[in-house]
Amino acid sequence: MTSTASFLIVVGFDGSKHSQTALKWAVDEARQRDGQLRLITAWNKPPMAWYPAVLETAAGEIAAEESPEQVARTLQAEALKSAADGGVAATGQLVNGGSPASAILDAAKDADLIVVGSRGHGGFPGLHLGSVSTQVVNHAQCPVLVVRSKA
Numbered sequence: 001m002t003s004t005a006s007f008l009i010v011v012g013f014d015g016s017k018h019s020q021t022a023l024k025w026a027v028d029e030a031r032q033r034d035g036q037l038r039l040i041t042a043w044n045k046p047p048m049a050w051y052p053a054v055l056e057t058a059a060g061e062i063a064a065e066e067s068p069e070q071v072a073r074t075l076q077a078e079a080l081k082s083a084a085d086g087g088v089a090a091t092g093q094l095v096n097g098g099s100p101a102s103a104i105l106d107a108a109k110d111a112d113l114i115v116v117g118s119r120g121h122g123g124f125p126g127l128h129l130g131s132v133s134t135q136v137v138n139h140a141q142c143p144v145l146v147v148r149s150k151a
Contacts, residue, residue, distance in 0.1 A: 007035030018117025101135035
């Protein structure tokens with residue numbers, strides 16, 4: 001980072017409670033550092049048996065009939081609005097396919113900090129650290145903050 005560049009925080013956002021907490025933390029940090037956010041939302045088309053009846057988001061509910069891409073767009077739009085409401089400049093990037101961790105790491109090549117939640121929607125609920133956050137921590141080229149939600 002040069003002295004004229006803004007402090008850049010990359011945030012992995014999937015709409016989960018943990019990623020919402022990570023976003024709030026990143027907005028506060030960016031505001032204190034006069035920085036900016038780059039929000040990464042990765043999505044894949046899951047098997048039909050996986051689709052939940054309803055996915056709950058901060059703004060309400062999204063019906064399962066919506067495509068995974070539309071769900072990702074809606075989640076990211078909510079996150080970008082949250083950053084703007086917090087007075088922080090933010091850009092968003094939707095990534096289709098591949099691993100969410102790879103998408104975050106690729107987007108963070110010029111970042112000063114990566115912020116992720118400790119767990120997202122997938123995996124095993126009993127784990128303290130999810131697979132995405134574990135991969136990001138182990139492979140990032142900049143500092144990483146893993147944020148846990150209370151209770």
